[in-house]
Amino acid sequence: MEKETMELITLSISSGGILFSAIAAYAALKSAKVSSDQFNNQTERQKVLENPKVIPLTETINFPFYGIHFDWVKNRISSTNYHLDSSEFKVNLLNVGKNFALDVNIAFELVGGIDSFNYHYHNKITDYQIFLLVENFEEVALANLDDFYVNVMNVPNYADGREFDPLRVHTLQHFEPIIQAGDSISIYIPRYFIVLSNVYAVTKNSEKPLNKPKLLMSINYKNENFEISKEQYIVEFEDDSNIQGFNRNIVGNLIFKKNKLYP
Structure with a gap:
């Protein structure tokens, strides 16, 4: 009886040792996996920090308002540049990353495209009447x-x-061969966006305001290993103007919101 009891005790101790060894091995394996994940995450974070990162900067708008056709500049000469696709107003982009950005492509397009317009828009405000008419609207809309x-x-x-x-409404593009870390560039935005934003500013409190125009800004660039980064922003004018009587300034901020629909 004593012999059987001793054998049972010995077996229990042996089984306990095996179980403890298994638990210890599992804990070591789990610890190694956690360490590996932490290392990979740290490496990925470091890689992101060392990559270029090109972002647009909010712009303050405060310019004399001479009429809906005039650019956001300090003088009136811009109204003569009817046939230019770009405005004379620039936005700034800054590389906040730790490395240079190569082959930087920036594109502006109107959010909604032709669907942003009705065939004909007419609004009578205090000083004048405004008309917007899309050329060949049905053809353009049908062919998108x-x-x-x-x-x-x-x-x-x-x-x-x-x-x-x-106004010619189309995609306006800009190419920059390189933006060094910490450097910025200035680029022109489409002129149609300025004019449509002006129309929005003077009609926003009327019975028939123009829909607020928005731009889709796409930024593509490469890092030193030629890996491509892509960003998209929605650009809109946050208007604080009250254009009436002798209060003739257009005031607000041009803001850039990350496009949540873009991966």
């Missing part, structure tokens, strides 16, 4: 074209004369 013209016209209510502006 991304390059079309919007004719913008304002007619004074109490004076002779009118201003007519054929």
Whole structure:
């Protein structure tokens, strides 16, 4: 009986030792996996920190407002540049990463494209009437074209004369060969966005405001290993203007929001 008891005790001790060894081995394996994951995460974070990162900066808008056709600049000469695709207003992009960005491509396009417009828009405000007419609207809408013209016209209510502006709405692109870490560049935004934002500013409190125009800004660039990074932002004018009487400044901020629909 004593012999059987001793054998049982010996077996229990042996089994306990095996179980303890198994638990210890599992704990060591789990610890090694955690250490490996931590190392991989740290390596990935370090890689992200060392990569270039090009971001747009919020711009403050505070310019004399001479009319819906005028650019966001300090003087009136811009109204003569009807046939330019870009405005004279620049936005700044900064490389906040720790390495240079190569082959930087920036593109602006109108959010919604042709669907942003009705065939004809007309609004009568205090000083003048505003007309927007899309050329060949049905053809453009049916083919879903991304390059079309919007004719913008304002007619004074109490004076002779009118201003007519054929706006070309299409994707405007900019290429920069390299942006060093900590450096910034300045690029022009589309002129149609300036004019449409001006129309929005003067009609926003009317019975028939123009929909707020928005741009889709795409930024593509490479790191030193030629790996490609892609970012997208929604650009819009946060308008604080109250354009009436002698209060003739257009005021607000041009802001950039990460496009949540973009991976």
